[in-house]
Amino acid sequence: MEKKKDQLPRLDKAQRDIVMLGIATAAILLFVGIGGTVMPQVAQHWVDSSVAPPDTALVNALLLNIALIIFGWRRYSDLRKEIDQRREAEEKAKRLSQLDPLTGCFNRRSATEKLMNAIAGEGLAHRYAGFVMIDLDGFKEINDTNGHQAGDEVLLSIADRLREVAPEGASVARLGGDEFAVILQISDTDLEVVESWVSVMIAKIALPIETEMGPLNVTISAGVAVHDVGKQVANLEGAARKLMHRADLAMYQAKKDGRNRYCWFDTAMEVEARLRREMEAAIRKGLERGEFSPHYEQQVDLETGQLVGFEMLARWTSADLGPVSPDIFIPVAENCGLIGALSESLIGRALEDAKSWDKSLSLSVNISPMQLRDPWFPQKLLKLLLASEFPPARLDVEISESCLQENLSAVQTMIVSLKNLGVRVSLDDFGTGFATLTQLRTLPFDRVKIDRSFVGELRKVAEAASEGAIDREQHDHIVSTLVSLGKGLHIPVTAEGIEDASILETLRSMGEMKGQGYLYGKPEDAAAVLKRLAQLNMLSEPSVANTEDDQRKSA
Numbered sequence: 001m002e003k004k005k006d007q008l009p010r011l012d013k014a015q016r017d018i019v020m021l022g023i024a025t026a027a028i029l030l031f032v033g034i035g036g037t038v039m040p041q042v043a044q045h046w047v048d049s050s051v052a053p054p055d056t057a058l059v060n061a062l063l064l065n066i067a068l069i070i071f072g073w074r075r076y077s078d079l080r081k082e083i084d085q086r087r088e089a090e091e092k093a094k095r096l097s098q099l100d101p102l103t104g105c106f107n108r109r110s111a112t113e114k115l116m117n118a119i120a121g122e123g124l125a126h127r128y129a130g131f132v133m134i135d136l137d138g139f140k141e142i143n144d145t146n147g148h149q150a151g152d153e154v155l156l157s158i159a160d161r162l163r164e165v166a167p168e169g170a171s172v173a174r175l176g177g178d179e180f181a182v183i184l185q186i187s188d189t190d191l192e193v194v195e196s197w198v199s200v201m202i203a204k205i206a207l208p209i210e211t212e213m214g215p216l217n218v219t220i221s222a223g224v225a226v227h228d229v230g231k232q233v234a235n236l237e238g239a240a241r242k243l244m245h246r247a248d249l250a251m252y253q254a255k256k257d258g259r260n261r262y263c264w265f266d267t268a269m270e271v272e273a274r275l276r277r278e279m280e281a282a283i284r285k286g287l288e289r290g291e292f293s294p295h296y297e298q299q300v301d302l303e304t305g306q307l308v309g310f311e312m313l314a315r316w317t318s319a320d321l322g323p324v325s326p327d328i329f330i331p332v333a334e335n336c337g338l339i340g341a342l343s344e345s346l347i348g349r350a351l352e353d354a355k356s357w358d359k360s361l362s363l364s365v366n367i368s369p370m371q372l373r374d375p376w377f378p379q380k381l382l383k384l385l386l387a388s389e390f391p392p393a394r395l396d397v398e399i400s401e402s403c404l405q406e407n408l409s410a411v412q413t414m415i416v417s418l419k420n421l422g423v424r425v426s427l428d429d430f431g432t433g434f435a436t437l438t439q440l441r442t443l444p445f446d447r448v449k450i451d452r453s454f455v456g457e458l459r460k461v462a463e464a465a466s467e468g469a470i471d472r473e474q475h476d477h478i479v480s481t482l483v484s485l486g487k488g489l490h491i492p493v494t495a496e497g498i499e500d501a502s503i504l505e506t507l508r509s510m511g512e513m514k515g516q517g518y519l520y521g522k523p524e525d526a527a528a529v530l531k532r533l534a535q536l537n538m539l540s541e542p543s544v545a546n547t548e549d550d551q552r553k554s555a
């Protein structure tokens with residue numbers, strides 16, 4: 001609106017200026033006409049006063065003409081100046097509209113244009129148009145812990161470093177947030193030059209960045225995709241978008257592979273992305289249709305063999321895809337933001353199911369890193385607990401060790417909030433990598449669960465011991481290290497993935513602990529659990545009554 005208001009009078013003025021130019025031209029013509037007769041008369045009158053002076057009206061008209069010419073000329077030169085200024089302003093506005101205001105890099109729109117030009121083979125003679133998608137690793141944490149000023153400084157210096165290392169003919173763009181891109185014009189037929197250039201770029205960016213909060217270490221993940229300029233494309237913009245999407249997929253792969261690296265685009269990534277989209281749609285439908293159900297895996301006291309609780313594990317039999325493993329659908333649900341809804345519905349059902357179990361039995365549930373990041377998660381859990389009237393002390397929330405990689409203080413806050421509800425918190429997948437001793441000491445876990453990948457290896461230990469190759473009691477295996485770590489920290493231990501009696505025997509030699517695994521049976525549905533508990537006489541009282549009722553009825 002502002003702009004329009006501003007423009008209208010200027011346009012008016014310009015139009016008036018053109019009228020003025022017309023008037024000045026007319027005045028000149030008149031001047032020539034009138035001046036031709038009047039000037040000689042004036043001159044003659046000056047030389048010889050006897051000669052009659054020219055008509056006053058004509059002299060006035062002549063003077064008016066002169067004034068008009070001067071005025072018209074001034075307006076004309078003003079107009080010229082204004083047009084120049086306006087052209088300059090327009091060029092500046094155009095330049096600004098192409099640039100990212102913070103870093104001065106090209107913005108997303110002009111990056112697309114640059115890429116379209118590169119694909120069309122414009123600019124330097126080149127064989128390939130390349131697009132490098134760049135995303136900072138953990139930029140949110142940098143912003144959260146060091147403030148936005150330091151965040152801006154990081155973005156600025158990344159932009160500077162990218163411009164410094166960019167090869168001839170390349171354009172550096174900031175696509176938004178912490179996403180950058182480099183558009184390359186590659187003349188070599190050998191794409192190895194791109195590889196070495198990207199490696200240099202990654203190494204250069206990984207050098208410490210000076211900020212007001214002191215030096216910060218930032219890394220990037222990059223995805224590279226190229227287009228053969230020799231290939232004709234019908235739709236340039238479509239081709240540019242496709243290339244950008246491909247580089248994006250490759251960048252995600254680099255993130256998945258562990259960040260601080262680059263990845264080339266591969267057509268398998270497109271196939272995977274399509275499958276993921278299809279699975280996302282299937283999960284959405286599955287949630288509506290109630291296709292997900294909780295299954296339960298027994299947890300046992302290894303010493304007594306007594307059943308002490310169950311771990312709830314999600315199961316999905318999709319109408320479209322058939323049975324899908326949680327190792328596949330949980331990450332997809334996490335990626336598309338459905339994990340919260342899925343998990344809450346399953347936990348709600350599990351709490352209802354567990355109400356009919358004996359009061360000594362606990363229920364363990366797995367929660368994903370996404371839920372750990374949700375500050376409302378403890379409230380949501382409390383709501384579920386209240387709705388089911390399930391005692392919080394019997395609920396155990398399992399947090400995977402991989403979550404500790406993330407913002408540790410946020411994880412700590414979440415654990416404390418959960419414990420304030422009265423629920424217990426366990427460290428799942430213990431030993432798979434990231435927990436340090438300090439973290440274990442500062443985080444108030446109630447239990448650690450040794451990952452099944454280590455427990456499974458105990459079979460080899462058992463075999464070696466039976467062959468007399470080693471002494472089982474003396475042999476240092478990672479599991480025994482983890483068990484002593486737990487003991488040292490006074491945190492009880494659960495071993496998962498106990499598949500056979502030999503593993504069980506080895507574990508029992510390591511001391512007191514709980515365990516779970518296929519040796520005790522595969523995870524089973526709620527009905528099977530009820531049957532099992534009825535046999536063990538481990539149903540809560542009302543359920544026992546119900547079962548007796550049912551039995552009487554069926555008899």
Ligand code: C2E
Binds near residue numbers: 517518
């Ligand atoms: P997890 O928490 O480590 O769960 C244990 C996994 O080990 C389960 O696989 C279980 O079926 C399997 N397992 C149990 N005993 C044995 C054994 O003796 N040998 C072997 N080889 N495997 C055994 P499942 O059900 O396929 O679950 C895989 C992972 O999916 C779980 O690993 C957990 O991280 C995740 N998950 C499952 N349900 C949920 C859920 O409701 N929410 C979240 N966030 N994650 C879930």
Ligand code: CA
Binds near residue numbers: 311366398428
């Ligand atoms: Ca678990």
Ligand code: CA
Binds near residue numbers: 428449450451452
């Ligand atoms: Ca585990």
